Amino acid sequence: MFKDYNTNQLILPLDLEVKLQKNDIAFSIHQLVESIPHIAFDSFFRQTGCPAYHPRMMLKIILCGYTQSVFSGRKIEDLVKDSIRMMWLAQGYEPSYRTINRFRVHPEMKELIRQCFIQFRCQLVQEKVIDQEAIFIDGTKIEANANKFTFVWKKSVEKYHTSLVEKSNQLYNELLEKQIIPEMTRENDEQLSLEELAQLAEKIEEVVEDYTEKMEKSSDANERKQWRKERKTPKQLLKQVKEWIVRKHKYQKDFEIFGTRNSYSKTDQDATFMRMKDDYMKNGQLKPGYNLQVASEGQYTLAYGIFSNPTDTKTLTPFLDQIQEQYFSLPEYIVADAGYGSEQNYEDILTKRQRTPLITYGHYMKEQKKKYKTDPFKTNNWLYDQISDTYTCPNQQAVTYKYTSTRTDSTGFKRTFKIYECEDCASCPFRMSCTKGKEGTNRLLRINEKWEQQKEHIRAKLSEEKAGSIYRQRKVDVEPIFGFLKANLGFTRFSVRGKSKVENDIGLALMAVNLRKYAVRM
Incomplete structure (x- = not known):
């Protein structure tokens, strides 16, 4: 005995919403886009010409396509005709791939994506998923849609x-x-x-x-x-x-x-040649790409930024400015890894923003080891006399203050160093272990007092139980986002060219990661 099956019999269509599961990701997408204020869509309105598809509907089907690891306009068009959730979100409309592609690179699309992140964060706060105590910042490099040999x-x-x-x-x-x-x-x-x-x-x-x-x-x-x-x-x-x-x-x-x-x-003039971790050519060749910076909490992306600078150190200050101007007020703790630790960044967070940086510096982990603390040739372990302003080297020679030097980096930031010189290194038995300077020259010691004070402040903060536990959470909070983005979603290379279009592309992909994670816990 079989269940009735007859393709010649007319079946009345039911509301497609009935066919979706209660925790389907389409409901999360619908709820998010509907929460965006109406004023954000006013720039898409036109008085003349054929009536356009509603931008809410277009945003929903594009977001839904990205959550299914579909980034091609043609494939999104096919999904609108085949997928039940896409049919429900589109409500019977079938926009062409040209319409889809034009919409997602539209200049006003950037504001819609920004509103998505703002509304999504408000939703997380209302549901008490995040506590707004800290944000975790990290970056990754994603290859641009450009030829590798057009440098x-x-x-x-x-x-x-x-x-x-x-x-x-x-x-x-x-x-x-x-x-x-x-x-x-x-x-x-x-x-x-x-x-x-x-x-x-x-x-x-x-x-x-x-x-x-x-x-x-x-x-x-x-x-x-x-x-x-x-x-x-x-x-x-x-x-x-x-x-x-x-x-x-x-x-x-x-x-x-x-x-x-x-x-x-040459094929994407906003892209910069960088060294990628995903080196599929296995030759260390630089490839055109963008530096993606992400601010997260609870493994959800709350803000993002695209930069052409390959180093993370110089992206922190403009990224924090972007977060404050476009997304939300900064919480008490700014957490990042040692790649962001610099005198300029510490001064910006402590002095200008009045926040607490939980950011380690280059040799922080080495300084915690017993071997480093007992090494007599490390200048941090030398005796210092504050009254005479002198250090004592392992050979018990006085290292006295000589002069002050100022260095200015490419961004115009000035660093001040106090230069100390050892009395006599000519007959020192420890010379080979202490310095790599030429024979006949004395050991010079460059001390940046402001930098040393900042490092001491960071060490003291990270030794506190609360701050230390927040910093240890960094690895399990922000880094999995890049794993979800590249491994689970399959977003490893941009499909558009130009920084403005790339920002839209990665914004949709990061929101798709957020929605997939949010839908699972529903």
Whole structure:
């Protein structure tokens, strides 16, 4: 006996919501998008033309597609026709892949994604899933949708630009000496600008035209041959100067694209070449990518940022600014690993933001080991006399203060060092173990008092029971997000180009990770 099955009989369609399970992820997506204020969708409204699909519906089906590890517009279009949850979210509409792709890279989409994160965090706070006591920050690098061999390096451009400047200056001086061209009014004595190179080309072209005119007027074959011979050199110079104009224009454009970066990709100019952990080529080759920074709590992403700088140290301050301006007020504790530990970051969090940084520094773990604490050659273990401002080295020699030095990094941040010098290292039996300096020189000790005070503050904070337990939670809070994103969701490479589009792409993917985790606990 079988259950009734007849494809020729008409069956009335029921509401698709009935067919979904109570904890289906579609309900979580629906609830989240419906909580976004109406004003966030006003920018999508148009008075003229064919009525557009509602942005709430479009956002729901894209989010649903991302939760199912579907990032292609064509495949999302197919899901709308095949998947029950997608049919319910779309309510019978079937937008094309072009409409889907245009919507998710729309400039106003960034505000919708931001509202998603704000509303999702409010939902977590109401349900007491997070306590808002600390945020955990970490970063990962994701490969850009760009060719691996379209790199442009800043050092190479600077090298070729310097060579061009030297050659153009040399040519200009030679033409002046030979009185081939008159002297020009220059804005900068060091190099010729694009306008000045264009003027130089005009002057040389006048010389070429003058020779050409003389050739045309002359009826003597030998004389024309002589004029043609003399015209050859300025004609070659004219061709060279025009080539320089094209190259200089290209170099200036390259410098604008570089900004503070050292490289960029020709196929995605916002991408920077970085060293990836997922090195599938197994050769350590740099690949174009973006630095993704995430702030989390309870293994949920609460805020994110995309940066072109490959180092985490310089991204912390702008990322915290972005969190405060766009997402929420910072909690008491800012937790991150040693990659973010620097004097500038500590000063920013302690002084400017009045928060507590639970961020270790480079040698924090080594300093906790017994071997480090008992090593007589570590300067942290040297005796210090505060009255005389001197250190005592392992050979019982006095290391006295000499002068103060100030260093300024690429961002303009200044660090102050006190320089100490040992009395005599010439006959020291411990010289080989104590210093790598040249023979005949004494050991120099550079002490950054502000940095040492900050490190002492961090050590004291992390030794507290509460702060220590919060810091130990970091590994199990923020790092699993990257595992879910790359391993479970399968998001290992961007599918769009340009920083603004990449921000939308990764924002949808991170929210999809949040929704999958949230739906499981329902």
